[in-house]
Amino acid sequence: MINELIQQITKKDAPIVVGLDPMLSYVPQHIQKKAFEEFGETLEGAAEAIWQFNKGIVDATCDLIPAVKPQIAMYEQFGIPGLISFKKTVDYCKEKGLVVIGDAKRGDIGSTSTAYAVGHLGKVTVGNKTYAGFDEDFLTVNPYLGSDGVNPFVDICNKENKGIFVLVKTSNPSSGEFQDQLIDGRPLYELVAEKVVEWGEQCMGDTYSNVGCVIGATYPEMGKALRKLMPKTYILVPGYGAQGGTAEGLKPYFNADGLGAIVNSSRGIIAAYKQDAYSRFGEENYADASRQAVIDMIADINNAIK
Amino acid sequence: MINELIQQITKKDAPIVVGLDPMLSYVPQHIQKKAFEEFGETLEGAAEAIWQFNKGIVDATCDLIPAVKPQIAMYEQFGIPGLISFKKTVDYCKEKGLVVIGDAKRGDIGSTSTAYAVGHLGKVTVGNKTYAGFDEDFLTVNPYLGSDGVNPFVDICNKENKGIFVLVKTSNPSSGEFQDQLIDGRPLYELVAEKVVEWGEQCMGDTYSNVGCVIGATYPEMGKALRKLMPKTYILVPGYGAQGGTAEGLKPYFNADGLGAIVNSSRGIIAAYKQDAYSRFGEENYADASRQAVIDMIADINNAIK
Numbered sequence: 001m002i003n004e005l006i007q008q009i010t011k012k013d014a015p016i017v018v019g020l021d022p023m024l025s026y027v028p029q030h031i032q033k034k035a036f037e038e039f040g041e042t043l044e045g046a047a048e049a050i051w052q053f054n055k056g057i058v059d060a061t062c063d064l065i066p067a068v069k070p071q072i073a074m075y076e077q078f079g080i081p082g083l084i085s086f087k088k089t090v091d092y093c094k095e096k097g098l099v100v101i102g103d104a105k106r107g108d109i110g111s112t113s114t115a116y117a118v119g120h121l122g123k124v125t126v127g128n129k130t131y132a133g134f135d136e137d138f139l140t141v142n143p144y145l146g147s148d149g150v151n152p153f154v155d156i157c158n159k160e161n162k163g164i165f166v167l168v169k170t171s172n173p174s175s176g177e178f179q180d181q182l183i184d185g186r187p188l189y190e191l192v193a194e195k196v197v198e199w200g201e202q203c204m205g206d207t208y209s210n211v212g213c214v215i216g217a218t219y220p221e222m223g224k225a226l227r228k229l230m231p232k233t234y235i236l237v238p239g240y241g242a243q244g245g246t247a248e249g250l251k252p253y254f255n256a257d258g259l260g261a262i263v264n265s266s267r268g269i270i271a272a273y274k275q276d277a278y279s280r281f282g283e284e285n286y287a288d289a290s291r292q293a294v295i296d297m298i299a300d301i302n303n304a305i306k
Numbered sequence: 307m308i309n310e311l312i313q314q315i316t317k318k319d320a321p322i323v324v325g326l327d328p329m330l331s332y333v334p335q336h337i338q339k340k341a342f343e344e345f346g347e348t349l350e351g352a353a354e355a356i357w358q359f360n361k362g363i364v365d366a367t368c369d370l371i372p373a374v375k376p377q378i379a380m381y382e383q384f385g386i387p388g389l390i391s392f393k394k395t396v397d398y399c400k401e402k403g404l405v406v407i408g409d410a411k412r413g414d415i416g417s418t419s420t421a422y423a424v425g426h427l428g429k430v431t432v433g434n435k436t437y438a439g440f441d442e443d444f445l446t447v448n449p450y451l452g453s454d455g456v457n458p459f460v461d462i463c464n465k466e467n468k469g470i471f472v473l474v475k476t477s478n479p480s481s482g483e484f485q486d487q488l489i490d491g492r493p494l495y496e497l498v499a500e501k502v503v504e505w506g507e508q509c510m511g512d513t514y515s516n517v518g519c520v521i522g523a524t525y526p527e528m529g530k531a532l533r534k535l536m537p538k539t540y541i542l543v544p545g546y547g548a549q550g551g552t553a554e555g556l557k558p559y560f561n562a563d564g565l566g567a568i569v570n571s572s573r574g575i576i577a578a579y580k581q582d583a584y585s586r587f588g589e590e591n592y593a594d595a596s597r598q599a600v601i602d603m604i605a606d607i608n609n610a611i612k
Contacts, residue, residue, distance in 0.1 A: 181497065
């Protein structure tokens, strides 16, 4: 699956991914109104609103971007109706030719990780038939439980040609609380990075591994050190824009081949119409604002790395 | 919510929790057959089968046990229909007066953890109304992202009288890969434990905190050390039985008040009828086998700790 992602990135000359993390407060009034008229102020109404919101953004940007990263928490907060919108979003994005990175940060003991891997990346057996539950292309994975919590994902990646991104150094302010702790003089995130390389060797694409990692844009020095430690690992980079990461800081996340990283922006794209820079589009034309924000982000990143 | 859990444990004299982690292979043929006749060999059929299986076990054991711990991965593997069965199971167990610990091991950056906390423990706002998405009583939480990934759960616990169990030392064989790494001579899980105590102080019940932790039964020496480090933290203990933890080894997980820990068994209870010790019940009477396994487990644990 990493091959397909790289092909899309190269074709569209856009090392970016749009985070489809809809808060109801991002959804323009006209969409909320229509959804609530049909379903009431209910979970179903909220779920319809975020789905229509997503669809507008996907339609307006899918020719420009290689991938989307829906954050499942934003759907899970609306219970079952929210998760139905998550699934609709995944399916629609795949129909539009986009690579879908499910941002779920799952991870558990072996047998349980197998269930997550099956549900999100693989197929579950029911009697004599098999079904894909959510069918994303990639999933983000939490490494705290160690190899036997990650290996089931790697196995399914091999079986189904899928991929994962394992959390190494996250973008949030307290990520250092545990991740930066020194073990024999080296931070924990480096130990995790070494394991990611090991897991990744079992699941290689043509030039990069199907086992990628997550390193926040907010820690560029660490990104630089980690890039060297894991040359064949694709880096999913959250934290650009709204969280404070800059394009200039992202340069060391990329390899000399111009590949090796894909930068996420969520709020910065999907709620672009709320920013001064794009307010001229107006709330009704939120999707056009998102399109312009995508164009600007691609230019910003490409200027910095080329 | 920890008060309610302790009250239930004391009333039933049973420091145990039944892990409702149904694999389709655990579900007796007559239940599968009926579900597939109605819904076909589909995700809906599988979801119906695990729901009916759960219901049988809950009906047969709810007078004996204080709590259940459905593992959401086992439902998520069947996609949306599976999650509908998860929600049905949560609701049914609450109707039966049981405390429900959602084993979801969620955790993310702050705004995303808020969405998970709202979805599983709190209420989400839609227009002028609020709704509970999944509405468990407790949720398990992964600490790898640090305080700002955990605090949103603590906030919701305070607001809604709910609780969490934070992973400290998990039961699986590779848990030591990162969790046991020494930082200034002390293992990472101890640093996490110290933070759990800190988070817990912000969310106290009468005698214990609403912020508990997870420590596997498979590491009794570590359990002993951690018990001393976190006297007011309730310990959720997976790994008893099928994973190899013994009742004798669990003694140090409890405080002198006879409280402080709740021991989980999943397979050992829900698939009891498949074990030699309970095969006399037969597949048709799987729920009676589960009831007997619960009785035996309570006796085993109480003998060891009293």
